[in-house]
Amino acid sequence: MTTKQYSFFYRNGLSIVILLLMTISLAGQFCTGWQEKNHEREDNGKPALTANEYVGTGHFIQATFENWESEFLQMAIYVLLTVSLRQKGSSESKKLSGRDEVDRLPHSHPRAPWPVRKGGLWLRLYVNSLSIAFALLFLISFVLHFYGSLKDQNEENQEKGKAIQQWTEYVGEPRFWFESFQNWQSEFLSVASIVLLSIWLRQKGSPESKPVDAPYDETGH
Numbered sequence: 001m002t003t004k005q006y007s008f009f010y011r012n013g014l015s016i017v018i019l020l021l022m023t024i025s026l027a028g029q030f031c032t033g034w035q036e037k038n039h040e041r042e043d044n045g046k047p048a049l050t051a052n053e054y055v056g057t058g059h060f061i062q063a064t065f066e067n068w069e070s071e072f073l074q075m076a077i078y079v080l081l082t083v084s085l086r087q088k089g090s091s092e093s094k095k096l097s098g099r100d101e102v103d104r105l106p107h108s109h110p111r112a113p114w115p116v117r118k119g120g121l122w123l124r125l126y127v128n129s130l131s132i133a134f135a136l137l138f139l140i141s142f143v144l145h146f147y148g149s150l151k152d153q154n155e156e157n158q159e160k161g162k163a164i165q166q167w168t169e170y171v172g173e174p175r176f177w178f179e180s181f182q183n184w185q186s187e188f189l190s191v192a193s194i195v196l197l198s199i200w201l202r203q204k205g206s207p208e209s210k211p212v213d214a215p216y217d218e219t220g221h
Helices: 006-041 058-084 115-120 118-126 130-157 174-200
Strands: none
Touching: 006 058, 006 174, 058 115, 058 174, 118 130, 130 174
16 A cells, blocks of 8 residues: 655645744844834934844844744743643643543654653653743743843943943843733733633634534533
């Protein structure tokens, strides 16, 4: 029996389209942010920045990693919370009782990922690798957001003839934390939306939805 061959796009279409949309959006953010920054500089009597100059500004770095930070925080917390917490009727929750397929203990077999076949420390890390990866991506984005926000603040201070702030001073300032919390709350709201709306609403064909004829109180996919 021959195995059906699928095209590269068919096998990877979801990630390709999402990454393409992300790239287009990032390009749009860059172009409009560049224009906005140059409008600000023009109002302050400063020369316009080139594209190469703008990419290294705190304005661009802060805006980019401020959003990435909140996305990775959202995913890290969501992955961890769904291990033990339940929501009756939601397609995003595990069943209220019994064990799900994801709860079974890993066992080595020829097609298992290599950490499973290797065992030991590698397996202990691998069983939590998804949450670890999101946590590390959050921390990296958090640090780069802080760096960009501080750099942007000091660029504004220089333009206004004010003193440069050190990171030890800036970490206690409300601006950075306002930037973070305004994104964090929106991410948690979006997670709550999919968890709760999937109780009553359906999307035929989507793995994020229950079957269209599933009762409201049925938990899981």
